[in-house]
Amino acid sequence: KNQVEQSPQSLIILEGKNCTLQCNYTVSPFSNLRWYKQDTGRGPVSLTIMTFSENTKSNGRYTATLDADTKQSSLHITASQLSDSASYICVVSAISGANNLFFGTGTRLTVIP
Amino acid sequence: EAGVAQSPRYKIIEKRQSVAFWCNPISGHATLYWYQQILGQGPKLLIQFQNNGVVDDSQLPKDRFSAERLKGVDSTLKIQPAKLEDSAVYLCASRPDGGFSGELFFGEGSRLTVL
Numbered sequence: 006k007n008q009v010e011q012s013p014q015s016l017i018i019l020e021g022k023n024c025t026l027q028c029n030y031t032v033s034p035f036s037n038l039r040w041y042k043q044d045t046g047r048g049p050v051s052l053t054i055m056t057f058s059e060n061t062k063s064n065g066r067y068t069a070t071l072d073a074d075t076k077q078s079s080l081h082i083t084a085s086q087l088s089d090s091a092s093y094i095c096v097v098s099a100i101s102g103a104n105n106l107f108f109g110t111g112t113r114l115t116v117i118p
Numbered sequence: 119e120a121g122v123a124q125s126p127r128y129k130i131i132e133k134r135q136s137v138a139f140w141c142n143p144i145s146g147h148a149t150l151y152w153y154q155q156i157l158g159q160g161p162k163l164l165i166q167f168q169n170n171g172v173v174d175d176s177q178l179p180k181d182r183f184s185a186e187r188l189k190g191v192d193s194t195l196k197i198q199p200a201k202l203e204d205s206a207v208y209l210c211a212s213r214p215d216g217g218f219s220g221e222l223f224f225g226e227g228s229r230l231t232v233l
Contacts (some may be wrong), residue, residue, distance in 0.1 A: 113158070
């Protein structure tokens with residue numbers, strides 16, 4: 006069964022600290038994995054995409070990693086800012102199937118001053 | 119480039135009433151999705167359109183939910199009659215092709231509260 010699991014469910018950190026969010030998946034055959042950021046009251050926005058051959062990709066203070074062998078991805082946020090407070094959703098695409106997108110339930114990050 | 123437009127942003131109705139949500143995707147985007155997002159959860163697919171045809175509506179509660187995408191552009195999602203458990207944010211998303219790597223572009227969502 007194709008599933009995406011994220012941890013932790015929620016996280017509170019102090020401004021300026023780093024944090025890492027986890028995404029484990031069982032989606033097969035794998036096409037790509039995206040991390041989305043969803044601010045409160047807004048729609049999700051893509052942060053980064055990881056394909057099978059990529060191990061690490063950065064987007065500013067956000068760094069995503071992918072281990073295709075263990076089917077795990079992480080999103081590392083460096084020097085957190087108050088504006089990083091949001092939900093982060095992991096979405097895995099399968100190569101085939103009409104509905105080929107599988108969503109995690111998200112990690113709710115709160116950055117406090 | 120204009121983003122995905124949704125309306126209304128907020129709607130409060132009583133159970134057993136009906137409601138309709140509208141979505142206008144990014145121009146040229148062939149694929150359109152409606153998702154239901156309950157507070158604290160990830161989006162759940164309700165229906166996927168490719169142009170004006172339905173690709174997947176297996177999770178759409180068809181006894182009360184309906185959706186259409188006339189002319190392959192904008193789309194309407196209707197709930198009739200609404201239940202308390204329908205309280206959620208309804209997200210519309212589009213992407214340019216029906217492939218497997220395209221980024222989803224989401225609208226701001228329509229927040230429904232059923233009393």
